[in-house]
Amino acid sequence: MTIELPAPPSLPATAHSDLHSEHGRRRGEHPGRSRNPVVKVRDLAWLQFEKPDLARTEVFARDxxxxxxxxxxxxxxxxxTFPGTDALVIRRGPVSRFGGPxxxxxxxxxxxxxxRHAGTRARPLAGGRPGRIVELRDPSGLPVGVVGGAEVHAELPGQVPLRMNTGLTPGGRFARVNATQRPAREPARVQRLGHVVLETPRFQAALDWYLDTLGLIVSDFLFLPHDRDFGPTMAFLRCDRGGEPADHHTLAMHLGLTAAYVHSAFQVTDLDAIAAGGEYLAERGYRRAWGIGRHIQGSQLFDYWRDPDGLMVEHFADGDVFDASVEPGWAPMSASGLAQWGPPVTRDFLGTSPSRLREALGALRAEDTELTPARLLALMKAMSS
Incomplete structure (x- = not known):
């Protein structure tokens, strides 16, 4: 006997059916890659920060x-724990500050x-460490380094993914029998640096610079609802490794008020590592910015936290990987489009505050901004929808 299941109900207009980005570009829109980039970087190596209190920074880092x-x-x-370069290099400084990727x-x-292309010189890494680095600036003025031959650390023991009894019919082969699940309440062990997100008032210029100079390619574009003709206002960029898969985004950028760090993301083993690690952080008094949920662009499971200086960092797991054959998707920008499921996006994550309104007035007066009052209002409306 065949049992027919009822058809799923049609989604309302406000559901996520119109927020996924399987739709490609229209004629004349940005192609999302450069025809002849200067180089093609392989990955992020590390992020640079300055912090006034390295002891406090180390405590949070271990937690x-x-x-x-x-x-x-x-x-x-x-x-x-994965083999690779440093993930973060933090130097003592007078204030907490992002020093660039x-x-x-x-x-x-x-x-x-x-x-040679930039008209500058590469130099050896400081402190007698192996490798050479060239220091550049993107069109927003943010420092950007590119390193070659840096030290690669050996692999360390990491968290083992839990064996899951998922999706099985009765009588099927179970992954776990006569055993319980008891994930330890401990820090989620970071495996590697995944991506960094930046804000820039010169989005179009910065986008083209990263494509033309570093050879990044776009996985997804977001545009202002009802104003797609203006062009994209956010891009998720990955490394072009040809047929070898790369993270959905190594760098993400969006049009904004200032040239600034938004957050950085670090891969952990699985959802249990995110959740148990989050409980560990909460018990020690750290502030969650948003989470736990699953993104749309990139598909990552996510959980966002603030460090003691207020900078935002993310635990993530189960992200998408694309090879170079995948063309950019296009989707409208909205607050509800940031996640497939999870709690509503917070004001903390979006960075909406009275101080940001004061920044907006100054940003609109700047000569090198792509923001106009109309675009700023459209951005604010999109991020409240």
């Missing part, structure tokens, strides 16, 4: 799940090629 690679009186280098070149020769 968040980092491993300390090296600590000196003036520098803290953090890593994950450092990308990993495919070869040391690419570092010198970039230096």
């Amino acid at each position: 968040f799940g980092f491993v300390v690679a090296e600590r000196t009186p003036d520098e803290l280098r953090l890593r994950g 450092v990308f990993q070149a495919a070869a040391v020769e690419d570092v010198d090629r970039l230096a």
Whole structure:
């Protein structure tokens, strides 16, 4: 006997049916990649920060799940359990400040090629560490490094994914029999740096610079609802590794008031690591910014936290990976379009505050901004929808 299941109900207009980005570009829209980039970076190497209190920074780093690679009186280098370079390099400074991303070149020769292109010189890494780095600035004025030949750490023991009894019919082969699930209440061990998100008032110029200079390619564009002709106002960019899959986004950027860091994301093992690690952070008094949920663009499971200085960092797991054959998707920008499921997006995550309104007045007076009063209002409306 065949049992017919009822058809799923049709989705209302407000559901996520119109927010996924399987739709491609229209004629004349941005192609999402450069025809002839100077180089093609392989990945993010590390992010650079300054912090006034390295001891407090180290406590949070360990609670968040980092491993300390090296600590000196003036520098803290953090890593994950996967083999690779440092994930964060934090130097002592007068205020908490983002010092820019450092990308990993495919070869040391690419570092010198970039230096010649920019009319500058590459230099050895400081402190006698192996590798060469070239220091650039994007059109927003943010410092951007590209490194080749940097030290690669050996793999460390990590959290083992839980064996899940999922999707099985009665009598099927179970992954776990006569055993319980008891994930430890401990820090979610960071595996690696995944991506960084930046805000820029010169979105179009910055986008083209990252495509033309570093060879990044776009996985997804977001545009202002009812104003797609203006062009994209957010882009999720990945590394072009040809047929080798890369993270859905290594860098994400959106049009905004200032050139600024938004957040950075670090991969952990699975949902249980995110949830148990989040409980561990909450018990120690840290502030969750938003989560737990699952994104649309990139599909990651996410959980956002504020460090003691207010900078936002993310635990994520189960993200999409694309090879170079996938063309950009296009979707309207909205607050509800940031997640498939999870709690409503918070004001903390969106960064809406009276101080931001004051920044808006100054941003609109700047000569090098792509923001206009109409676009700013459209952005604010999209992020409240």
